[in-house]
Amino acid sequence: MATKKNIKISCAFCASKKDSLFSDLNKDDLESLDIHKSCIMYKKGQTLYYEGTRPMGLFCLNSGKVKVYKITSDGKEQILNLAKAGDFIGYRALISEEFYNASATVIEEGAICYIPKADFLSILNNNPRFFKRMMQRLCDDLGIMEQKLVTIAQKSVRERLAATLLMLKESYGLEGEENSTLIDIALSREDLANIIGTATETVIRLLSEFKNQELISLQGKKIKVLDPQGLVKEADFYGI
Amino acid sequence: MATKKNIKISCAFCASKKDSLFSDLNKDDLESLDIHKSCIMYKKGQTLYYEGTRPMGLFCLNSGKVKVYKITSDGKEQILNLAKAGDFIGYRALISEEFYNASATVIEEGAICYIPKADFLSILNNNPRFFKRMMQRLCDDLGIMEQKLVTIAQKSVRERLAATLLMLKESYGLEGEENSTLIDIALSREDLANIIGTATETVIRLLSEFKNQELISLQGKKIKVLDPQGLVKEADFYGI
DNA sequence: CGCAAAATATGATTTATGTCATATGGGCTG
DNA sequence: CAGCCCATATGACATAAATCATATTTTGCG
Incomplete structure (x- = not known):
């Protein structure tokens, strides 16, 4: 396996940030994100995380596309979400301090950043505005998921x-x-x-x-x- | 239609509170809830709120049971959630300041309290511990909904x-x-x-x-x- | 208490979708 | 560039579940 090259992408200047959850962080917060952040290229088929494992950080797509899915006891896959540039994934398990309850796999290659748990939680806990934003996002996600449920059921x-x-x-x-x-x-x-x-x-x-x-x-x-x-x-x- | 009798139930002494989201509020917060709270008996079949309307407060079940559901374009009902004593309903629309996107109807009669939006939001915004608790709850709800989706789909x-x-x-x-x-x-x-x-x-x-x-x-x-x-x-x- | 209306139960039939089989084509790898 | 493998495509068939029909039982109401 080739050595993974860490790409230098600054959150402060990330074009994908435009409409992401980070879009209204201040300069200091954005710079603090960069300190421990890693950013590497993922190829199609690579898995970011597996259901049942413990989240150690937050994935943020600079480019590429990712599917988030669960596998049932009889081996069937259900895709819960698709993520593209600017999207975060895995934040729910991170916030609620639980294991991932879905897996995430790259379906189109791209650069994906990884922000260590501590840095993310630090901003979450010290920036009430961001905390609120996160809460709002969870509410939105829940609404979307409920609508999906109704559609699939009916x-x-x-x-x-x-x-x-x-x-x-x-x-x-x-x-x-x-x-x-x-x-x-x-x-x-x-x-x-x-x-x-x-x-x-x-x-x-x-x-x-x-x-x-x-x-x-x-x-x-x-x-x-x-x-x-x-x-x-x-x-x-x-x-x- | 008979006049609705307002029942006096204090949040501070509510037995149903034990395992509710309010369970670790302090005495002052609990008392502030009581000030504008109303509490009335609902009969089977009565609807607490309809999809598409604006939430004006939070429902908290002291007793009885409620179903939360959506109606599809072709008139089919999908139940999203069942609530029993101690459960809150309608908090998501309240937090995200949107219209309800589901309806709630009583399936077993009981006493249901109603806390005006302002009082709930005030506690939410001034009690970080409670805010966190709410966030955790939304995370849990999302996980449950995802699991339901997978089950129904697969x-x-x-x-x-x-x-x-x-x-x-x-x-x-x-x-x-x-x-x-x-x-x-x-x-x-x-x-x-x-x-x-x-x-x-x-x-x-x-x-x-x-x-x-x-x-x-x-x-x-x-x-x-x-x-x-x-x-x-x-x-x-x-x-x- | 008795009736009407609704809910439960069960049968008959239809239909959408799943499963299995096989053919064809496109794209990746050596 | 060839060959192989996987994805797409299509057919044949099986079947779970929906729909329609009709009893039967329960419930609520006057």
Whole structure:
């Protein structure tokens, strides 16, 4: 295995910080983050942490994409969250001082920073503004998770797939010609199935149907949304 | 409609407080809660709040039981949470200053206190210990919700029902003779279906099967768990 | 107390989705 | 650049669960 090169990325000048939780930290706090921070390149497939292990710090994506997931007793994977540049992951276990209850694996390579637990908790405890911000984030996460639960519990696989495509379009959409939007994230059909909670074959089949209905187009792995309104109709609601 | 009688229940002496979030507030904070608090009896079927409305305070159950649920666009109900004596509900919307994104309805009558938003937020903002406690609670809620999502997404209805019965046994179990445990909460088969995310008939059928397997016994609405280990086997894991 | 309405129970049938099998294609590695 | 492997694709079939229908029992109400 090659030696991992530590990349120098300053939180104070990190472009990904723009809309992250760190976005309104003051200069001192941001500089204190840099002191013990490490920042390395991760390749696709590398795992940041495993469910059941103890968090020692906070991961912050400077670039790349990560999936956060749980594995059931019978070996099935359920993706709980996707993270992209600017996103934190693993903060909940850190805050509540528990073991991770999900795993995180890189799905698109990128630079990921790691802030030691002590530094993160120090800011959390000494900066009430940041503490509040974190609390707000947890509230948001909870709301999102509740909505996902309802969708998975009450909607058909077809509806969930349509809703998921719309959600992915929001988060990863690249505008193309003729109103088409490329979903710019390297998700396999299996990953997609593991977001929705269904079988890989079912996703493949339904994507084919959506293609035949000219709601989407498929160029290999990547999916392009042609008719978002049509998908909204299929989803019978908006947002998974 | 009868006039609602305001019951005098002091937070400082509330028996239900024992294991609530208020359990380690100091005397002054507890007394400040009492000043503007109201406490009235709610009957089965009464709704505490509706999704989409603005929270004006915090509900705290002195007694009785409440279901918290969302209604989908096509009118199906998904129960997110059940609350009993000592439980708070609606704190997330209050903290994040948003509209409720679920509704709450009484399923067993009881006395429910209502603490105005300002009083709750005042304690939250002035008592860092309580703030921390709240944050911890949100973390726990999030973990629970994630686990529920995984279960609903990846487990069969049969497994989910078994898991739900075990969960209900933990929260509402009354030990009876011969190792049997009565699940002491007035849930209809429909409610049960709306926890699990399935059709009422399916719940009824599966309960019959579990009865035939002598895992449970049915006396009208109420369910008695006879063989928890058998249910664990059916659930293939523990805890929904 | 008796009736109506709702909840529970069970059967018959349909359907969406899972599973298994096999073919095809794209991309990575030596 | 070739070959292999994994992802995608599609078909055939199995099945869990939804839906619709109809008893039967329980509950609440006047």
